[in-house]
Amino acid sequence: MYLIGLTGGIAAGKSTVATRLVEHGAVHIDADKLARAVVEPGTPGLAAVRETFGDGVIRADGSLDRAALGAQVFSNPAELDKLNGIVHPAVRALSDSLIRDAAADQDVVVVYDVPLLVEASTAQPHAHPFDLVVVVHASEETRLRRMVELRGMSETDAANRINSQATDAERLAVADVVIDTDGSLDDTLAQVDALWTRVRAAVVSAG
Template sequence: MLKLALTGNIASGKSTVTALLAAHGATIIDADLLAREAVLPGTVALATIVERFGPSVLQADGTLDRPALRQHVFRDPVARDALNAIVHPAVSRLRDARLADARQRGDAVVISDIPLLFEVGLEHAFDGVILVDALEPERLERLTHDRGLSRDEAQAMIDAQWPSAKKRTGATWIIDNDGPREQLPVRVAELWQTIQALPLRGASADTSL
């Protein structure tokens, strides 16, 4: 089984690339879905979050109020680190279980979608790293225009992650999500052909697509 990671800063187009790779036949393990599962009502992680940030981060039905929690962490690095220390171990356990299931099924290519891959130091746990990138002004426009965020909130979300330039140096492959939209499926198809042709066990050479 080839175990890859896919990452990209917010609004880079990572979810679109993930969907395209799934269509090509990759098994996808989505960190966002795992993060939601990790904080379902009744979990230790959710109870710890409420203890740390207070009951205001819960909705009336007892589920996590993500926008409320976001207000606590995006402008406060200490609070963000505290949240990550709660959630990431729970997500890692769920990811390990999904990887074990994929290995047992005999899945050939398993891609873990991890937005904060480099921030939490997980890049060396995989056979290769795919980075989806886009220029910061374009990502800012996507957050404000497509997602309806204020410019200040969008910029705070961008600033909470490592700059793309730093991540590019650690990626095995880079997909630049710029230019006409029809270019992205072509670049993903080229990447898939590369993945199919090379085992990439411990490779470190960077290639932009």
């Protein structure tokens, strides 16, 4: 198994990169989906969120009110740390299990898509043993524009989301490969195709 850690700031273009890698044959594990799974109704994660943040973040049907929780934590670093302390360990345990399952195929390339890879590694220094860390990068101006124009967010909300994450410098410091998405889609995809060629060569060489 060849394990890629894929990360980048919000609206940097991770989904585009991940989709292209899957088209080439990679197995995709999405930490965002795992983060939602660990706070589904009936999970210990949701119970911990309710105990920590109160009934105001729980909908009438018992599910998590993500908008209410986001409004509470994304402008308050101390509250965000509390949330990460609940979610990150649960996601780590679930991702460990999925990666172990995938490793049964020694030639498989697994892309673990982790938006908060830097933040999670700080909270839990013993990170997954990635063969390669790929950082998807776009300027803050580009990401703000995408969030406002494509996601309908206010500039204030978009800025709060960006500021709640690691800085560009912190992400780039852990990168083995940087995919720059400030340019055209074709340019981004060409960078991903070159990455795949490199990865497959490494897998063949290791085999």
